[in-house]
Amino acid sequence: MDDRDQQEARRFTLPDEEKERRLQEVRARLRVDGQAAPVPRTGGGWLLPAVFWTALIGLGTLGASYWLSGSKGDTTFQVVADGSLELRMGRGGHYEVSGAVGAVPIQFLVDTGASVTAIPRQLGERIGIRECPAIGFDLSAGSEPGCCRKQTFHTANGTTEACVGRVPSLRFGPFEVRNASVAVMPGMGEQALLGMNVLKHFNLAQEGRRLTVSPAVGAR
Incomplete structure (x- = not known):
């Protein structure tokens, strides 16, 4: 360079x-x-x-x-191949499932601590449940669908009076129970409780945060 x-x-x-x-x-x-x-x-x-x-x-x-x-619960459910119903636990630790009383849709909260299934009073009025006072010792009308009799219940919030009767059809998920007893309760809001008088016809198995509901053997 x-x-x-x-x-x-x-x-x-x-x-x-x-x-x-x-x-x-x-x-x-x-x-x-x-x-x-x-x-x-x-x-x-x-x-x-x-x-x-x-x-x-x-x-x-x-x-x-x-x-x-x-907080309200997971309202979805899954029907598995054997016809069982699987529910998922909501944040409050409860299980919910959609269903119907008569022909009226309702959301059920599964409550194994309740002896009788309970529905809101406005739902009972809508499907035509009425109080049927006994005549003397004749209680036969109490077993007729649409007829209910007053009964006192002891709940966590104290004593309350409800009217207990039967409904022709109660459905939840894929299942139906006919002529089921229900307590028509005041002050329940828009949610119903699915009690043991209905759940006794099914097997309940909980695993983790899932509840499997399947028909009991010999259940009608």
């Missing part, structure tokens, strides 16, 4: 000190107090905040939906 070429090469070669100085300048522009330097705002600067708040609202809605479904 002649002298002229060496001079031209030095024009594009920087001393180490100059290289370091320029490198430090670049670093200073990229980082401020250990944080990334802010990106200059442009005319589309509204897009990132909009995406952030949209995502935040979506996550909040999803979380609220999950909490509500978990």
